[in-house]
Amino acid sequence: MAKLMPHYSLAKAIGCFEVDIAAKNVAELLDEGRKRFGEVFDREMKLAAIMVNGRNILYLKGFKTKLASDDEVMTVIPSAGG
Amino acid sequence: MAYGDMNGRLLDVDLSTGRIVRRQIPDEYLEKYVGGRGLGARLLYDNLPENVEPLSPDNLLFFMTGPLVGSGAPLSTRFVVVTKSPMTGGIADAACGGTFGVKLKQAGYDALLLRGKSEKPVYLEITDEAVAIKDASDLWGLGTYETQEKLPKAFGKAVIGPAGENLVLYSAILSGERVAGRSGVGAVMGSKNVKAIIANGKQKVELANPQGFKDYRKKYVEQFKAHPMQGDLMPKLGTANIVMAASATNILPTRNFSKGTDPKAYEISGEKLAEEDLIKNDGCMGCIIRCGRQVGLPSKNGEAVKGPEYETLALFGSNLGNFNLKNIYEANYLCDDLGLDTISAGNTIGFAMELTAKGMLKSELAFDKADNILDTINDIAHRRGLGDDLAQGVKRMSEKYGGKEFAMHVKGLELPGYDPRGAWGQGLEYAVGNRGGDHVQGATMFLEAIGPLKLNPVTAKNKHHLVVMQQNTAAGIGSLVMCIFTSYAILPPVVYRLNPNGFMFKLVNFLMLAAGPFLSAPPPPLVVLWYANFMTHIKGKKFTFKDFFLLGDRTFDMERLFNLREGLTKADDTLPERLLKEPISKGLPDGVPIEQMKPPYYKLRGWDTEGRPTAKKLKKLGIDVEAHPFDLDQGEVIVEAG
Numbered sequence: 001m002a003k004l005m006p007h008y009s010l011a012k013a014i015g016c017f018e019v020d021i022a023a024k025n026v027a028e029l030l031d032e033g034r035k036r037f038g039e040v041f042d043r044e045m046k047l048a049a050i051m052v053n054g055r056n057i058l059y060l061k062g063f064k065t066k067l068a069s070d071d072e073v074m075t076v077i078p079s080a081g082g
Numbered sequence: 083m084a085y086g087d088m089n090g091r092l093l094d095v096d097l098s099t100g101r102i103v104r105r106q107i108p109d110e111y112l113e114k115y116v117g118g119r120g121l122g123a124r125l126l127y128d129n130l131p132e133n134v135e136p137l138s139p140d141n142l143l144f145f146m147t148g149p150l151v152g153s154g155a156p157l158s159t160r161f162v163v164v165t166k167s168p169m170t171g172g173i174a175d176a177a178c179g180g181t182f183g184v185k186l187k188q189a190g191y192d193a194l195l196l197r198g199k200s201e202k203p204v205y206l207e208i209t210d211e212a213v214a215i216k217d218a219s220d221l222w223g224l225g226t227y228e229t230q231e232k233l234p235k236a237f238g239k240a241v242i243g244p245a246g247e248n249l250v251l252y253s254a255i256l257s258g259e260r261v262a263g264r265s266g267v268g269a270v271m272g273s274k275n276v277k278a279i280i281a282n283g284k285q286k287v288e289l290a291n292p293q294g295f296k297d298y299r300k301k302y303v304e305q306f307k308a309h310p311m312q313g314d315l316m317p318k319l320g321t322a323n324i325v326m327a328a329s330a331t332n333i334l335p336t337r338n339f340s341k342g343t344d345p346k347a348y349e350i351s352g353e354k355l356a357e358e359d360l361i362k363n364d365g366c367m368g369c370i371i372r373c374g375r376q377v378g379l380p381s382k383n384g385e386a387v388k389g390p391e392y393e394t395l396a397l398f399g400s401n402l403g404n405f406n407l408k409n410i411y412e413a414n415y416l417c418d419d420l421g422l423d424t425i426s427a428g429n430t431i432g433f434a435m436e437l438t439a440k441g442m443l444k445s446e447l448a449f450d451k452a453d454n455i456l457d458t459i460n461d462i463a464h465r466r467g468l469g470d471d472l473a474q475g476v477k478r479m480s481e482k483y484g485g486k487e488f489a490m491h492v493k494g495l496e497l498p499g500y501d502p503r504g505a506w507g508q509g510l511e512y513a514v515g516n517r518g519g520d521h522v523q524g525a526t527m528f529l530e531a532i533g534p535l536k537l538n539p540v541t542a543k544n545k546h547h548l549v550v551m552q553q554n555t556a557a558g559i560g561s562l563v564m565c566i567f568t569s570y571a572i573l574p575p576v577v578y579r580l581n582p583n584g585f586m587f588k589l590v591n592f593l594m595l596a597a598g599p600f601l602s603a604p605p606p607p608l609v610v611l612w613y614a615n616f617m618t619h620i621k622g623k624k625f626t627f628k629d630f631f632l633l634g635d636r637t638f639d640m641e642r643l644f645n646l647r648e649g650l651t652k653a654d655d656t657l658p659e660r661l662l663k664e665p666i667s668k669g670l671p672d673g674v675p676i677e678q679m680k681p682p683y684y685k686l687r688g689w690d691t692e693g694r695p696t697a698k699k700l701k702k703l704g705i706d707v708e709a710h711p712f713d714l715d716q717g718e719v720i721v722e723a724g
Contacts, residue, residue, distance in 0.1 A: 005345060008326050008353035017348050049536055049582035054332025054343060054504055054667045056536045058588055071668075072343070074330035078534035078578060080311050080570040081321030081373060082392055082499070082521050 002029060002067040005074045010044035013037070026050060027063040029073060048075040092125075093191045093213060094717065095206060097274050098139055098198030100724060102213050105717035107193065114704055117148025117192065119175050120561035120637035122164030125193070126173070127644045128710055136168035136266070137249060137273040139199035145186065145240065145279070148563030152187040152287045154295070155616045156303060157565035159184045159367040161240075161257075163267040168251050169426075169475055170494040170518045172645035174265030177522075177560060178240075179366030180257025182281060185238025189283030200275040203247075205233070210283035213720050218277040222247060225419035226256040229278055237280035243421025245463040246272035250473040252426035252496070256418060259374070259388040260366060263423035265495060265517050290622025298615055303370055309571045310578040311534075316373040316567065317363055321392040322352025324499075324532055328396065331531040331539070332504035332667050335401040335497070337449045338432040339490050339658075342501040342666045349405040350395045359407070361386045371567060379415055380408050390414040390424070393521075396499030397428025402435060403450035412456055420463035426475055429496035431458055433476040434468070436488055443483050487659035493518035493650065502657065502674050503666035505530040507537075507545040509674035510683060511553065513655045514693075516641035522566050524552035529594075533570070534578045537595045542675055546683035547598030557641075558634030562613055636703040639687070639695045643707060652693035655680060 001020040011017045014037045021036075023029035033041045050057045051074045057065045067073065090107040107121070115121040122144045134140040143165045150158035161183030167174030186194060190210045200215070203222040207214045221229050226243040233239055239257055246253035246268035253268030254261045262268075289295045307313040315323050325347055328334035332342035348354060355375060364374030375389030390398070390410050398404060398413045417424045437443035445468055446454055461469025471479055476496055480489035490497045495518025502509030507526035512519050521527070526549050530539040537548065555569055580587040594601075617625035645654075655676075656662075662673040684691065688699030700706070 005330070007330070008348055008351055011348065012353075018345060047578075047582065051330050051332075053669055054330070055540070055669065056331075056538075057583070058536060058591065059538050059540075063583070074343070076327045076330035076532075078311070079315065079323045079327040079532045080528055081316060081324055081567065082525060082528075 001069055002071045002073050004029060004033065005072060006044070007048055007075045007077050010041070010048070010075060013040045013044055023067055025063065025067055026052065026057055026065045026073065029067060030063070045075065048077050050075055089190065089192065091191050092193040092195060093208065094195045094197070094714070095213070095215070096198045096723070097196060097200040097204070097215070097276065100215060100721060101719065102721040103717040103719050105714065108711045110711055114636065115640070116561045116633055117151075118146045118162040118177075118561045118563040119164065119557060120633060120640060121193070122146040122162060122175060123173060123637060123640040123644060125195070125712065126164055126166065127640065127647070127707065128712055129714060130166060132647060133649070134166060136166045136171065136270060139197075139274065141166050141270055141273070143196040143267070143270050143274065145182075145194040146563070147183050147187045147192050148561065149620055150616055151563050152184045153289060153616075153620055154287075154299065155564070156299065156306070156368065156370045157568050158563060159369075160563050160565065161186065162560060162563055163255060163262045165267055165270045166648070167495070167517065168266040168269050169477075170265070171648055172493060172518070172650050173516050173641045174267055174270070175517060175560065175641075176255070176262035176264045176267045177563070177566070178255065178257050178262035179260035179565070180240075181238035181367050182240040182257040182279070183238070183563065184367060185281040185283070187287065188285050189281045190285045194279070196271070196274055196276060199273065203275050203277050205278040205280065206276065207237075208279065208281040210285050221277045226421050227419050230256075230258070233278060233280050237282040239278060239280050241278040242268045242271050243419060243463065245421040247277070248463065248465050248473070249273060250422060250462060250465065251475050252423040252430075254421050254423045256421060259364070259418065261418060261423070263425065264520065268421050289620055291619045295616070295619035298619055302612055306370055306571060308575065310575055312371050312567065312571045316371050319352035319356055320373045320375045320389070322355050322375070322390065322395055324392040325351040325395055326353070327532040328500065329400070332670075333500045333502070333508070333527060333531050335396050335499055335501050337403050338401060338436040338488060339497070339501055339660060340436070342504050344400050344405075346405040347400060350399040350407055350410060352392075355389060355407060359411070360389070364388065366565070373567065377411050379411055381412055387411070387415050388418065393499045394424040394428065397425050397432070398455070401428055401432045402452070402455065404452045404455065406452050409452045409455065413459060416456055416459050420459065422459065422463060425498045426496040427459060427462060429490055430472050430476050430479065431455065433479060433485065433489055434472060437479070437483050437485050440485070442485055490658050490660070491519050492657060493654050495519045497658075500527045501661070501666060503661055503670065505539045506542060506674050506679070507539075507548050509657055509661065509676060510545055510679045511549045513657050513676050514549070514680070514683060516638065516645055523556045523560070524549060525556070525566070525569070526552045528570060534573055534580070535591055535594060536582070537591055540670060542679045544595050544598030545679060546686050547601050549683065550686055551601040553638055554631050554634030556634070557637035558613060558630045561633050561637050562617065564613065568612065632703070636705060639699065639703055640705060642695060643705070646694055652680070655693060
C-alpha cells in the first residue's frame with residue numbers, strides 16, 4: 001500500500017496526516033481518495049501538485065505513475081519565503 | 083548628485099584613533115553601484131588591503147543604505163552590512179530590517195564605515211548634529227534585547243549579543259527583532275569592541291518626482307495586496323508556510339541533510355504555528371506584507387516574542403530531528419538574544435549530532451533529542467566546553483573531528499533550509515554563491531520546487547539561466563536595498579490559479595525552462611518593473627529594467643572579484659560530498675551534477691573557464707578595478723583623533 005501524506009489543509013479536512021491506500025497508480029489513489037473522503041478531497045486537490053517520493057508526477061508518468069507498496073505520495077500547494 | 087535623495091555621505095569612524103570623518107561618495111559610484119550590496123562590495127574592494135584577517139582591526143565594516151531607504155517605497159526600510167567574512171574569507175553581506183537603516187539615513191548618512199578597534203567596549207551615537215563614541219562597559223555582556231532596551235528609545239539600533247563579543251564566527255547583528263544573520267558580521271563588529279550603533283535625525287529623503295512616486299506607490303501596494311503570495315499566504319503563515327512544501331518536494335533538511343522529508347513535518351509547520359500559537363503578525367517598519375510572527379514563549383510565561391522563520395524551523399527542527407515547536411521558539415529567541423545566526427547554529431549542532439552518532443565526537447548531542455539544545459546554544463555563545471568548537475562552524479569542526487563529506491557548508495558558510503538534491507538549480511546557486519551556502523541571493527528553489535511553478539527540479543538543462551536571472555535580480559534588489567520577498571511576487575497571480583496537474587501547467591513549465599536564454603538576458607518576459615519604476619521617480623530620469631538587471635550583474639561580479647582577490651577559486655564552487663554522491667530518495671540520481679553545471683554557468687556569466695570575469699565582461703559592466711575614484715584622504719573631519 002502506498003502512503004498518502006496530504007498537505008496541511010487537506011490533512012485537517014480528512015482528519016489524518018498519513019493514510020495508507022492500496023492503488024496501482026496515482027489515478028487509482030486519487031479515485032480511492034475521492035471515494036473515502038468525498039467532495040472535500042477534490043476541492044483541496046484542485047491546486048495541489050502531486051509528488052511521488054519527492055518527484056513531481058509531471059516529470060514521471062502523470063496520473064499513470066505506478067505506485068509500489070513503500071511509495072510515499074505527498075500533495076503540495078505553492079509556498080514562498082525563507 | 084547622482085540621486086535626488088541620496089546625498090552620498092559616508093561616515094568613516096576609526097575606532098583605534100577616535101577620528102571621525104564625513105566623506106562624499108563620488109557620483110560615479112552612486113550611478114554604477116547605487117547602494118547596499120553593490121556599493122558596499124566596491125567600497126570594500128577599493129579600501130580593504132588584500133589578505134586582511136577578518137577579525138583583525140584592519141578589517142572594514144560597512145553599514146549600507148540605498149536610494150529607496152527612507153523614501154517611503156514599501157519594503158525598503160532596511161540596511162546591508164558588508165565586510166570580509168570570518169567564515170569564508172570572502173565577501174560578507176547581510177541584510178536586515180528594523181529601524182536602523184532609515185534612522186541612519188535620517189541622520190544624514192547613506193553609509194557608515196567602522197575601521198580599527200576600540201580599546202574598550204563602546205557604542206556609537208549618530209545624529210544629524212553630532213557623532214560620538216561612547217562607553218559601553220555597562221552594556222557588554224548583555225543580550226541584544228536588554229541592550230536595545232537600555233539605549234534611547236527614539237534611535238534606530240544595530241547591536242550584537244554575547245556571541246559577537248565572544249567572536250563566535252556566525253554571530254549576528256540585530257535591529258529590533260530583525261537580524262543581519264549570515265556571514266559572521268556580528269563577529270566582525272565584536273572584534274572591533276563595538277556593542278551597538280544608534281542613529282537618529284530629521285533629514286528627509288527628497289524625491290525627484292513626488293507625485294509620480296506617490297501614485298506608483300499606491301498602484302504597487304494594491305498589486306501586492308491582491309497577490310496570492312504576498313497578500314495572502316505570507317501574512318497568514320509567514321515564511322513558515324514553506325515547511326510542508328519543502329518536505330513534499332524532498333528539500334527539507336532532515337537529520338543533517340541525510341533526508342529531504344519527514345512525516346512529522348506538519349508538527350513544525352506554519353499552519354500549526356498559526357493555528358495553535360500565533361498571537362499576531364509582525365513586520366518591519368512600514369511593511370505591507372507583515373510576514374513576521376509573534377508567539378508566546380513558554381519560558382517567559384507566554385510573553386509575545388518573535389516567532390521562528392522557516393530557516394529556523396528547518397535547521398533547529400527537522401535538521402535535528404526536533405519536532406517540538408515550542409522548543410524551536412525557545413531556540414529562536416535564545417539565538418536572537420545571544421546574537422547568533424540560527425541557520426549556522428542549527429546546522430552546526432546537526433553536524434555535531436551526526437559526528438556523535440558516528441562515534442567521531444564524544445557529546446550528549448543526538449538526533450531526536452531536544453532537551454539539551456538550549457544549553458548547547460548558550461555554550462556556543464559563551465564558548466564553554468564543546469560550545470567553543472561549535473562556535474567555529476561546521477567547516478572548522480570537520481577539520482578537527484573529520485566528517486568533511488557530511489559537513490554541510492559551501493565556502494565555510496553553513497547551508498540553509500533547502501536540500502539541493504531536490505532542486506538542482508538551487509545546488510548550482512549554493513556552489514557559485516559569493517557568500518557561500520546561501521538562499522537569499524537567488525532562491526532558485528522557488529521556481530523549481532516550492533513555488534507555484536515546478537521547473538523540473540532534477541535536470542541540469544538551462545538551470546544556469548534560471549540561476550543567473552535569480553542571482554542578478556537578488557543582487558539588484560540588494561543594491562537598491564529592498565526586501566527580497568518582493569521577488570516572490572514576480573510570478574503573476576494567474577500562475578497560481580493553474581491546475582498543477584493539467585496540460586496548461588505542464589506547458590508553462592516546459593516553456594519557461596526552455597526559455598532559459600531569454601530569462602537571463604534582459605528584458606526577461608515575466609519580470610515586473612517595480613524596482614526600476616521606483617528608481618525612476620526617485621532619480622527623476624529613466625531607470626529601466628535593463629539598468630536594474632545590469633546593476634545586479636555588476637554587483638554579483640564585483641563580489642566575485644573580491645572573492646578571487648582574497649584567494650577563492652573555482653575549486654570552492656562546489657557542494658558537500660553528501661550532496662554530490664548520495665541519492666536523497668528512491669528513484670532519484672545520486673546527487674547534484676555540479677561539475678556538469680558549472681561550465682555553462684561560467685560562460686553565461688562572461689567568466690573564463692577558471693571562473694574569472696573576462697576583460698570583455700568587466701568592460702560591459704563598466705568595472706575598472708584599477709581606478710580608485712573614492713579617495714579616503716578627502717573629507718570633513720567631525721572629530722579629531724585622540
